[in-house]
Amino acid sequence: MRENHVRESSILHERRSFLVASAGAVAWLAAGGLPRVSKAASPHVLPPLPYAENALAPVISANTIGFHYGKHHKGYVDNLNKLVAGTEYADSTLEKIIHDTAGKADRTSIFNNAAQVWNHTFYWKSLRPNGGGEPPAALRRKIEASFGSVAACKKEFASAAVSQFGSGWAWLVLDGDKLQIIRTANADIPLTSGKKPLLVIDVWEHAYYLDYQNRRADYVNAVLEKLLNWEFALQNAS
Numbered sequence: 174m175r176e177n178h179v180r181e182s183s184i185l186h187e188r189r190s191f192l193v194a195s196a197g198a199v200a201w202l203a204a205g206g207l208p209r210v211s212k213a214a215s216p217h218v219l220p221p222l223p224y225a226e227n228a229l230a231p232v233i234s235a236n237t238i239g240f241h242y243g244k245h246h247k248g249y250v251d252n253l254n255k256l257v258a259g260t261e262y263a264d265s266t267l268e269k270i271i272h273d274t275a276g277k278a279d280r281t282s283i284f285n286n287a288a289q290v291w292n293h294t295f296y297w298k299s300l301r302p303n304g305g306g307e308p309p310a311a312l313r314r315k316i317e318a319s320f321g322s323v324a325a326c327k328k329e330f331a332s333a334a335v336s337q338f339g340s341g342w343a344w345l346v347l348d349g350d351k352l353q354i355i356r357t358a359n360a361d362i363p364l365t366s367g368k369k370p371l372l373v374i375d376v377w378e379h380a381y382y383l384d385y386q387n388r389r390a391d392y393v394n395a396v397l398e399k400l401l402n403w404e405f406a407l408q409n410a411s
Contacts, residue, residue: 216264219250220294228302232395237383245379246293253286267291268364275365288360292342292373296380299372301402308403315410319352327397329354334374334393343393345372347410371406 222242227235253270257263262270262283270287274280308316313323320326326345333356334343341358346368355363363370374396381392 217250217253217267217290219247220297222297224302229300229400232399233300233381234384237381240383241379242293242297245377246290249286249289249293253283253290256283256286271362271364285360288362291364292360292362293375295370296342296373296375298405299374299402300396300400301405302400304400304402305396305398306403309407312403312407312410315352326352326354330374331390331393331397334376335390337376340377343374343376344368344370345406346370352410369409371409372401372403 222238226238226242229238257265257270260283262273265273267287267290270283271291274284274287277284307313308323316323316326320329330343330345333354337343337356337358339358341356341361344355344357344363346353346355346363348368352371353368355368357363374393376389376393381389385392
């Protein structure tokens with residue numbers, strides 16, 4: 174009898190211990206006891222296009238926009254998020270990343286992807302359906318003061334875009350109080366040299382090759398005459 178009593182007491186004690194432990198475990202889990210799985214920070218998102226993918230046709234087809242925006246631009250955003258995850262740039266703005274990594278050999282990949290995200294976002298805004306034509310009066314006066322005429326500005330813009338060797342960009346920029354046309358190669362960006370971008374034409378092959386093959390000049394002239402967003406340039410110049 175004595176042995177049975179001891180055995181029953183032991184069983185009751187084990188049950189009470191299990192229930193207490195179980196209750197404690199539930200409370201611990203409810204309080205967040207399990208370690209959280211950390212996810213790579215992804216602060217940068219693909220900005221929406223300012224228009225539908227087919228809105229720039231026939232100058233730039235929906236097919237080109239689909240690849241250029243949906244594959245190339247998105248790829249730069251995705252790559253940037255992977256590259257900055259867990260680094261000192263994880264929570265930085267795009268502009269700060271560009272500023273802090275420009276010219277640093279060990280940060281070239283981060284700079285290239287960050288700058289390309291910025292460049293492409295700016296490029297889409299530099300275009301609009303039924304664009305081209307004459308700039309607004311306030312911008313036209315600035316253009317005439319710097320280039321002599323709108324026609325001269327467009328001619329220099331086209332020349333810079335067509336003559337850029339390899340991949341790159343042609344820009345209308347504000348340098349102090351004077352407008353200039355400049356070129357940059359690959360992912361380079363006027364911001365790093367203190368110039369203020371007003372407009373840009375992308376002359377990487379993926380910007381035009383599906384529609385124009387090797388006829389870069391035709392693409393550039395069509396953009397200048399039919400898509401260039403002079404109102405966007407005026408906003409940036411203000």
